[in-house]
Amino acid sequence: MVFALIDGNNFYVSCERVFDPKLEGRPVIVLSNNDGCAVARSNEAKALGIKMGEPVFKLRDLIERERVTVLSSNYTLYGDMARRVVETLERFSPEVEVYSIDESFLSLEPTPGERLVALAEDIRATVRRWTGIPTCVGLGPTKTLAKLGNTVAKKLPELGGVGDLTSPALRSLLLSRLPVSAVWGIGPASTRKLCARGITTVAGLRDLDVSRARSLLSVVGARIVLELRGTPCLPLELLPPPQQALAVTRSFGERVATLDGLKEAIAAFATVAAAKLRRKGLLAGELTVFIHTSAFSPGPRYGASLSAALPGMSADTFFLIHEAHRLLARLWRPGYRYAKAGVIFTDLIPANRAQSSLLPVEGKDALMAAIDRLNSRYGRNTVYLGAIGLGERPWHTRFAYRTRRYTTRPDELLTVS
DNA sequence: TCTGGGGTCCTAGGACCC
């Protein structure tokens, strides 16, 4: 059995290009929430030196000079495109682990006589043809090596999009040339630790004594060393583990100084989070609320968070807004310009496993279901609670350059003439 | 002078991922 990792190339940009071919061959970046940072870059944008996570205001001149196309995130579109990619992958293996929005692990069992690389090329070509999304495929005897193979495929275009690390000989050659920071799970802190001890290449990490890796980088490091040697330690996760936390947090479009303004924002975030809970069939038992000023701007700074067990498991918007507001009232201090806030639900359980309350609230579930149906049928925010406010919403996240939701909104379909 | 052993649970903080 071989692990394959299929990963969408510059995924968000590729989704946009499917519906706007004029973007092909041009520098394109997609921005984070609130149009803050570049989170996806076409190869042309990478070639201009635009870094992952770079704040867009620092790029203004470059964008102007090089005529870079700048787009806001269109998560509705990317989520739907990702679903199509996964459906395509499921044709090639009964075992698919959806690892992130643009990455899936597959187990591959080539039939006798079938070349593994040819199979990988077939997967790429089919995904491209059926969804329009270009991908790269990494192959290896472990997930860590498949991931590394994918990195190699992206780095070396001459490989034709497939990085095969199943053969020990080729693997040894490549591992001695790749920096240790290229390994999945080795971040900046671990890279510093390793380099300080003279371990700078992937091969160096592979040859590190396992107990030494364990003491240096915890069990995570020990597992990585074994995986690099070809011993699988990470199985495919075919069914997603139960979710542990659900958060809605946002930077504000404009700073908010008043308690009323924060209450509206927190009510809006709690509304979205509660709807997500219901869609996933979950109830929350604990709530955290946080607010803070900007970490970048000068001026007085303040930030705080509070958690509390809810008096009962819930996914009820009325109740959750009320509880979030109680925490907010204890957090809020006057005299600050707040830049960000959020609500986080934890202690999640499936609604069908919950103990029923001794004091059922008549009709509340039916009311929530009715609201969800209306909003699903007529669009988000068709019906919402007055706590979100009816007037200006300075805290609203900016999406100034968002494209259409081509695949999920009949009124936003692409028109062809 | 000599002062056990083996556990669980919880939390805060760090690290990492996309």
Next chain:
DNA sequence: TCTGGGGTCCTAGGACCC
């Protein structure tokens, strides 16, 4: 002026138990 959001896992240390 303008700097994202949503997750998971691991460890150390304290509290507590018998």
